[in-house]
Every structure is written in C-alpha cells, then in structure tokens.
Amino acid sequence: METAIRKETSIKKTKERVVRRKDSWQLYLMLLPAVVLTIIFVYVPMGGIVMAFQEYKPYQGILGSNWVGLDQFKFLFEYPDSVQVIWNTLRIAILKLVFGFFSTLTFALLLNEVRKKFFRSTIQTFVFLPHFLSWVVLGGIFIDLLNPDTGLVNQLLKALGAEPIFFLGDNNWFLATVVSTEVWKEFGYGSIIFLAALAGINPALYEAAQLDGAGRWKQTLHVTIPSIIPTITVVLTLSLGQLLNAGFDQIFNLYNMLVYEKGDIIDTFVYRIGLIDGNYSFATAVGLFKSVVATILIVTGYRIAYIVSGHKIF
Amino acid sequence: MQTMTTAQRWFQLVNNVFMLIFALICVIPLIHVISLSLSSSAAVMANEVTFWPVGLTFNSYEKALENPNIVHSVWVSVQRVALSLAMGVIVNCLAAYVMSKGGGRDGIAGYKGFIGFFVVAMLFNGGMIPTYLLVTQIGLKNSIWALVLPSLMNVFYLILIMNFFKALPKELEEAAFMDGANHWQVFSRMFMPLSLPVLATVGMFMVVNDWNEWLSGTIYMQSDNVPLSTFLKSIIAVPVINDSNAEDVAKLNNRSIGAAQIIIGALPILLIYPVLQRFFAQGIVIGAVKE
Numbered sequence: 001m002e003t004a005i006r007k008e009t010s011i012k013k014t015k016e017r018v019v020r021r022k023d024s025w026q027l028y029l030m031l032l033p034a035v036v037l038t039i040i041f042v043y044v045p046m047g048g049i050v051m052a053f054q055e056y057k058p059y060q061g062i063l064g065s066n067w068v069g070l071d072q073f074k075f076l077f078e079y080p081d082s083v084q085v086i087w088n089t090l091r092i093a094i095l096k097l098v099f100g101f102f103s104t105l106t107f108a109l110l111l112n113e114v115r116k117k118f119f120r121s122t123i124q125t126f127v128f129l130p131h132f133l134s135w136v137v138l139g140g141i142f143i144d145l146l147n148p149d150t151g152l153v154n155q156l157l158k159a160l161g162a163e164p165i166f167f168l169g170d171n172n173w174f175l176a177t178v179v180s181t182e183v184w185k186e187f188g189y190g191s192i193i194f195l196a197a198l199a200g201i202n203p204a205l206y207e208a209a210q211l212d213g214a215g216r217w218k219q220t221l222h223v224t225i226p227s228i229i230p231t232i233t234v235v236l237t238l239s240l241g242q243l244l245n246a247g248f249d250q251i252f253n254l255y256n257m258l259v260y261e262k263g264d265i266i267d268t269f270v271y272r273i274g275l276i277d278g279n280y281s282f283a284t285a286v287g288l289f290k291s292v293v294a295t296i297l298i299v300t301g302y303r304i305a306y307i308v309s310g311h312k313i314f
Numbered sequence: 315m316q317t318m319t320t321a322q323r324w325f326q327l328v329n330n331v332f333m334l335i336f337a338l339i340c341v342i343p344l345i346h347v348i349s350l351s352l353s354s355s356a357a358v359m360a361n362e363v364t365f366w367p368v369g370l371t372f373n374s375y376e377k378a379l380e381n382p383n384i385v386h387s388v389w390v391s392v393q394r395v396a397l398s399l400a401m402g403v404i405v406n407c408l409a410a411y412v413m414s415k416g417g418g419r420d421g422i423a424g425y426k427g428f429i430g431f432f433v434v435a436m437l438f439n440g441g442m443i444p445t446y447l448l449v450t451q452i453g454l455k456n457s458i459w460a461l462v463l464p465s466l467m468n469v470f471y472l473i474l475i476m477n478f479f480k481a482l483p484k485e486l487e488e489a490a491f492m493d494g495a496n497h498w499q500v501f502s503r504m505f506m507p508l509s510l511p512v513l514a515t516v517g518m519f520m521v522v523n524d525w526n527e528w529l530s531g532t533i534y535m536q537s538d539n540v541p542l543s544t545f546l547k548s549i550i551a552v553p554v555i556n557d558s559n560a561e562d563v564a565k566l567n568n569r570s571i572g573a574a575q576i577i578i579g580a581l582p583i584l585l586i587y588p589v590l591q592r593f594f595a596q597g598i599v600i601g602a603v604k605e
C-alpha cells in the first residue's frame with residue numbers, strides 16, 4: 001500500500017518536471033531551418049523599421065543616418081497625397097469585403113441547392129479557375145477586354161447603343177472595375193469555406209423541418225442559415241484584418257497615372273515613393289503605419305472569432 | 315425520396331441556368347483571349363474574334379517565342395518553382411512535426427515561446443522597404459535565391475500541415491516509439507507517407523504562388539534574368555511589332571501577340587488545373603476543419 005502511494009507521487013513529480021524523450025534533440029534540429037529563415041527574413045527586417053524614425057541615406061546606413069523622431073509620420077498625415085491614399089485604400093477594401101462576402105455566400109447557397117453531383121462539380125471547376133491565375137495574366141486579359149476601342153465589353157456597349165467607357169482610365173469607373181474584377185476572381189474559390197459548412201449540416205434537421213411542413217425556402221431560412229452562422233461569424237471577423245488590404249497585385253497590374261486619384265492605395269504608394277523614388281524612410285513610415293493598424297485589426301478579429309465561436313488558429 | 319412540386323422544379327431549372335451563367339462568366343474572358351491569340355491578324359484587326367479562333371494560326375506564338383528573354387524567363391521560373399517546392403515542403407513539414415508534438419514528454423521545451431515566435435511572424439513584418447534592403451544587403455540581388463528563400467517558410471502552411479499531423483492516430487506513433495523508433499524515423503517513415511493529401515495541397519499552393527509571384531522578380535532581378543511572371547508584367551501592353559515592317563503587319567498584330575504572351579504565362583497553371591482543383595476542394599477542408 002505504502003509503496004503504491006509512493007509510486008504514484010513519484011509519477012506525479014515526473015509529470016511536473018516533464019522528462020522528455022532522449023531523442024528530443026532531434027526536434028530542435030528539425031525546427032532549426034524554419035526558425036533561422038523566420039529570423040532572417042521576418043525578424044531582421046522588423047529591425048529595419050527604425051528607418052521610419054530617421055532620414056535614412058543608403059550611404060550612411062541605419063547606424064549613421066540622422067534621427068528625425070516622428071517627422072515622417074507628421075508628414076504622412078499632412079501630405080494630401082498620402083491622406084488620399086489612405087482613404088482610397090479603405091474605400092476599395094471595404095467595397096471588396098462587402099460585395100465579396102455577399103456574392104460568395106449567395107453563390108454557395110445556390111450551388112448547394114444543385115442536386116446533380118456531376119453538374120455541381122463541373123460548375124466548381126469553372127468558377128475556381130480565376131483564383132489560380134495571377135493578376136499579371138488577368139491584368140493583361142482585362143486591359144484587352146476593357147479597351148475603349150477594341151475591347152469586347154465596349155463593343156457590346158456600342159452594339160447596345162451606349163457610349164464606350166474607359167473603365168481603366170476614368171476615375172469614375174476605376175473603383176467599380178477594381179471591385180467587380182476582384183469579386184469575379186474570388187467569389188467561386190471563396191465559397192469553399194461556406195460549402196464545407198453547408199455539407200456539414202445534419203440532414204436530420206431538414207427531415208424534421210419537412211415533417212413540420214417547412215418548404216425549401218423556410219428550410220433555408222430556419223435550418224441552413226442558422227447552421228452556418230458560426231462560419232459566417234468567423235469569416236466576417238477575420239476579414240476585419242483585411243481593411244487596409246486593397247490588393248496590391250491587382251491595383252498594380254490595372255492602374256495607371258490617369259486613375260491615381262481614386263486608385264492609388266497604400267501599398268502601391270509605398271512601392272513608388274520607396275523603390276522608385278528612393279525615399280526609403282517615408283515609405284517605411286507609411287508601411288509601418290499600415291502594418292500596425294492591420295495587426296491590431298487582425299488580432300481583434302481573431303479575439304472576437306475566438307470569443308464568439310471558439311475559432312483558434314494555433 | 316420526396317417528389318418535387320412544380321415550384322421546386324422551376325426553382326431547380328432557373329437555379330441551374332443561373333449557375334451555368336456564373337460558370338461561363340468565369341471562363342469567357344480567358345476563352346476570348348485564347349481565341350485572339352490563335353486568330354489571323356486580319357480577323358483580329360476587323361474585330362471579328364469573340365469566343366472562337368477565326369483563321370486559325372500560330373503566328374503570334376511564334377513571334378512571342380522569338381524573344382530569347384521569354385525562353386530564359388521560363389527557365390528561371392521553373393528553377394524557382396522546383397527549388398521552392400522541394401525546400402519549402404521539407405522546411406515546413408519539419409517544423410510542423412515539431413509543433414504538432416506540443417510541450418510535453420514527446421515535445422520540446424519552450425513550446426509556447428515558439429508558438430509566439432511564429433504567430434508574431436505571421437501577423438507582423440518589417441514591410442516592403444526593410445525586406446528589400448535586407449535581401450539586397452545579404453547579397454542575394456539578381457540570384458535565384460532572392461526568389462526562393464524569403465518566402466520559403468510560411469506559417470500558414472505550417473499550421474495546415476500541423477493540423478493534419480495532429481489528426482493522425484496517436485496509437486501509430488506510440489507503437490513506433492515502443493519499437494524503438496526515434497523522432498526522425500517517425501517523421502520520415504510514418505508521418506510523411508501518411509500525409510500525402512495535405513502535402514499535395516501545400517505543394518500546389520507553393521507551385522501556384524511561386525509561378526504567379528512577380529514583384530520580387532521586379533525588384534531583385536536584372537531585367538534579362540527575371541521569372542516569366544515578371545517578364546510578362548514588363549511586356550504586356552508594350553508593342554512588339556513595328557508598323558513600318560510591311561511583312562509583319564500583314565501577318566501579325568500586337569493585340570494577338572499580347573494575347574499569346576498572356577496564354578504562355580497562364581499555360582502551366584491551366585495544364586495542372588484539373589488536378590489542382592480536385593486537391594483543393596479536399597485540402598482546404600482538411601486544413602479548415604480541426605479535430
């Protein structure tokens with residue numbers, strides 16, 4: 001009896017101390033490449049952020065450049081161009097989120113109603129395709145398609161008796177063009193997450209609703225939608241982190257000087273003033289402003305998603 | 315099996331037509347550009363081409379491939395994708411194995427710390443300019459490694475693979491450990507072969523992303539040594555033929571050459587797409603559904 005108790009306490013002790021396997025050194029070795037790469041390409045550049053508080057000159061380096069405190073940030077909020085760019089970014093990102101969310105959800109709900117499996121998977125094959133093509137390729141396609149003289153869309157407009165529209169060169173149209181082409185590219189692929197949720201709904205719920213006399217529409221309203229509310233919540237809260245992400249790849253491949261007024265966003269602005277004009281410090285400051293706000297938004301989104309529906313990333 | 319009412323049958327019909335329209339809208343732009351690239355110059359100039367080649371010809375492709383830079387850029391892209399895929403799968407899987415083991419007896423000390431380390435790396439980074447300066451300063455400029463190394467480690471892939479590893483039956487590895495296997499053996503002989511579905515998914519993510527990515531080619535590489543995506547970005551909308559060359563004008567026009575260039579850029583993705591989409595439909599779900 002006594003020995004048994006002693007044994008038990010000794011087991012407890014080893015649990016507290018955690019004796020690891022003898023070969024656990026292998027684990028550290030296995031983790032090493034990932035850690036080294038992350039340090040070099042993520043953490044070291046984070047150190048470069050100090051440039052945002054300097055007047056960085058390449059020949060002086062980070063250690064030799066003059067410190068200017070928050071001057072770059074002051075400039076950021078006083079310079080009309082950068083204020084405009086922040087508004088553009090927000091406007092484009094919010095429109096993309098709203099239209100993207102509704103089109104994706106609607107498509108998922110409608111596709112879910114399709115009975116024939118073969119037909120359904122064929123549709124999916126078609127609508128997923130644009131997601132995998134790069135904006136370089138799609139940029140080329142849309143520049144041709146939306147050309148005011150020869151583009152297919154404008155030829156259609158002309159045939160209908162309307163005036164041709166310079167979609168990519170007119171500030172009044174650029175925003176709509178960017179939002180609709182993004183929705184076009186992503187609505188199909190984005191529906192995967194909803195389709196997975198829809199596939200997971202217990203069929204017994206529908207049977208019960210049918211017995212209660214609910215038609216398809218009532219079933220959608222009272223079974224389908226409530227069942228995927230958790231997924232919807234997670235998708236919506238996580239998209240909070242995208243509020244300052246207007247889509248660098250897309251804008252960069254579609255915009256031109258004619259539409260800077262409405263189409264220039266933080267990322268394209270950083271690229272131009274930093275890598276083209278060589279104004280490293282100001283560009284870093286603008287980029288830092290974006291990263292800090294975005295990180296706060298992402299963390300908030302994850303917190304809310306976790307509190308509301310227990311969603312965890314790690 | 316319930317029978318459908320008339321209203322339901324109508325809904326099914328209308329809905330199917332609707333879905334068909336959605337599907338067509340997604341591929342019509344691509345079909346139009348393919349048709350342009352394969353049509354005769356005269357038909358393209360006369361705006362006769364819509365969704366089918368008119369006067370089938372490969373002249374535009376021949377002209378596009380005459381440029382030696384495009385051939386070299388394909389080679390750069392192939393090298394980049396091969397290196398990223400091989401090294402990326404290894405690095406991410408190794409890390410995922412370790413992180414799937416937690417901080418207990420079978421795991422590592424400082425597990426929580428490593429989670430924080432990766433999560434911070436996922437949420438925050440130095441931004442475009444500091445990353446550019448780092449890559450330049452460590453001498454990677456105009457080297458294939460500038461296109462491979464910075465994006466090799468990806469926390470999103472790590473989590474995807476880790477969740478898959480965690481879902482493997484615990485009994486399997488316990489039995490292996492009992493038989494005297496060590497971590498490396500369990501990883502390489504058990505976990506990797508069992509994880510082919512998730513490896514295929516992550517591998518496809520890598521191939522697509524690395525093939526499509528163009529910005530690092532623009533900022534790190536000299537213009538005669540860029541991947542295809544970057545090369546395309548630089549030549550799209552730049553005229554290839556000169557109006558003064560009468561022979562060229564009769565056979566070619568810039569619009570269909572541009573279309574041919576676009577299709578050359580999209581071709582690898584289009585070719586692997588049938589396999590791609592099947593894996594994705596499964597793979598995403600594997601990653602998204604925990605437990």
